[in-house]
Amino acid sequence: MRVFITIFASLSFSMGPTEIVLATETDSLMDAYYKQKVALKKEADAVLKSLQSGDWSIIIDHLEKVNRRYPKGLERTDKSTPRGQNFDTMDTEWRAWSESFRNPKGKKSKGKTPDWIKQVLDNDCSKYLAQKTKNKSNVAEIFVMDRLGGTSCTIEPTSDFDQGDEAKFQIPRSTRKVHQGELKKDKSSNSVSIQVSYPIVEKGQFVGAVTIGLTLD
Template identity: 35%
Template sequence: MNFRTLACAAGLLIAGSPAFANEFEAELTALANSQMAEIAGSDIVVAAVKARNTETAAFDQAQIDALDTAWRSELDSNDQPMIDEVLDNELSLHLLDIQDSSDGLFTEIFVMDAKGLNVGQSDVTSDYWQGDEAKWQDTYGKGAGAILIGELEQDDSTQLLQSQVSLSITDPDSGEPIGAITFGVNVEKL
């Protein structure tokens, strides 16, 4: 992306133009159908989601809300056993390796189970339950092969233009959705 395109993008972003959110849709969709789909369908991602789905299958909304509340309370605490458990699991370390080797393309990656609960993530998310958000509802909830391209946003801390791209995770044996994955994408690296 050249300076003029970036300046134009920033101007449209400030003006709040919803049309700009789709300027990178073709590139993001192509990325979702290639590299992201490969990651989502990898053995480590599928196995981790299947295992977590077994653990959380019987959770009701009260249990989900309690987990989400516990996660949020740990965000500002020095004692973070729940967050540490997720960040230190095999899937999270794998996702962090992918993010680190993406040359800045991926700003975050996180995986959700069939309830919308975090299974693994490259960095801490602000909440544990994503099931009330479009990134889970419009992927897992829509079935196998679903892709959601989020709006273009400027990150306040990094000043990067980025978009979230979410995909359903599919069980290769049954063809059924088992979870979802979200990638933060630095569109300047497309």
């Protein structure tokens, strides 16, 4: 019994400082993590400001054109699109193409790109995004979503077409506030990055959202 008590007492005293050290290290790591998130948020804000200070009307005009194709009052629950398909069908086709876009070594595939996907990748809005971010090496991705969450324009193919079921779209849409994700490995950019998403409001109406993905230096 004395041996057990001695061992228990020894463990109790030795665990105290260990727990304090671990807690201190954890607090330090968390503090560094959140400081990094704040810094990346500021960088994303700067990218957005750069877009807005340029020909922001290119994005607005494009969204108005895309959103006009949706029947008035159409919501995501209707799941229909101007192409006569639903979001699930388009998303499945986009995902399959996106997977074949790069081979296992990361090189682009020579597979044929469907015409409707070409229209997303090559429109004036996508070209504008590419132009404004071409000298920003830590911008891994930037894409604009229409009012129902469909990918409307982008500098690089996203992993899926339908963003409407994700927080990056839902929070800006429902709250009109910025949504910042967590650091993670992103399939689209193939890097550790963080996404910051902003609502796009025109004349008091939500018309879409823009997501800016930044990589760690």
